[in-house]
Amino acid sequence: MFGPKTQSLQKRAQKVIPLGVNSNFRFWGDEITPYVEKAKGGYLWDVDGREYIDYRMAFGPIILGHAYDEVDQKVIEEIQKGILFAMTGELEVAVAEMIVDMSPAIDMVRMACSGTEATMHAIRVARAYTGRDIIVKFEGNYHGMHDHTLWSTYAPVEAYGNRRSPIPVAASSGIPTAMRDFIIVLPFNDFDGFDRVMKSHGEQIAAVITEPCQGNCAAINPQPGFLELIRQRTEEHGCVFILDEVKTGFRIANGGAQEYYGITPDLVTYAKSLGNGYPVAAFGGKREIMSIIGQGVSQGGTYTNNKPGIAGAYATLNILKSQPVLKTIEKRGQRLMDGLKEIFEENDIQAVFTGYPAMFSFSFGIDAVTCQRDWAVSDHDLYIELTDKAIARGIMPDRDAREPWFLCYEHTDADIDRTLQIYAEIAKEVKK
């Protein structure tokens, strides 16, 4: 699928880095793993010099465009004044003010470096606030690499058991089995199952954590009323509602899913689009809950106010506030979704679209997708076949159908046209 330089770099990398990559998700297989040279705007070039319209956007963070000049200029200006002090500066206060201003559910916020850290800290705070240990999460949601929620994240869903009594399945060896005592898993959008769990365990549950849509499982949307039910039941039972907006935050609306759905979780986590790719994350929420940090509740990190991340967030949020970034992305994303839908229909390829114009997915060969168990029976082979053909022609979505297509501000109408033209060709080919 890729050229000779890619192949030899993979072999070289595999001698010194497990799988030849620094995150398991970047390994597509022997001889089919991409290695990148550079990216600019909506484009990416691999080490063989091949150009792609990039729809992976680094798994979502690139909301403006790769190497976005205005953001990079601010970062360069700021890092020349030093990058780390183990003291607090004005820029991070300004970033916190902007997050609070833009996020309906956030009164106070703490910064972190990655989504993993943000959710880990939010879970600590929720447990400290409630004095309880159990976390409820939904199958197919991913909240980062820590042991607390790396359960029932990936298929095979056959291991998940009956949906009335789901079995938490660790997504990795090395997670202590004892951690299983602290996790309850449920299918996403399972209203009855959620009600049952809250009735039977509500008083022991510290937090219910969910992505607003399943950003790590085909961007499956919440059914009307599902997020509201979580809000209502968590309130009734004194549990903390953590909305993990690491993928949706500063992408589906300036105020994230909180604004989009008009819901008020207790805590929210951000990363990704917050800094257009710079290493920055945040978690925040109600003053009453966040105020316990420092009152016997530990939270910190040497790099939590690293200047590249903070400056990246400062510049990105300013641009999001002052320019029609998300509206523009929405318009182009909608055109892309509509166009793809039409192409699949014309070629008798059954496809269900999920997500939002700024991050969407499609699943083949099924009528509806409401949870990971549905997605698991969709036609993954067809998805991979189409994607491989698209990549060979310079269009780069992720090969894993669970990973949504992401758009950025710098994707142009011409990029959308080209993508549709190529998908029209390859859809015909796979139907032959």
Ligand SMILES: Cc1ncc(COP(=O)(O)O)c(C=O)c1O
């Ligand atoms: C919803 C969600 N939460 C948390 C994370 C973890 O973020 P990070 O990879 O920055 O640690 C991710 C990463 O994809 C995510 O999608």
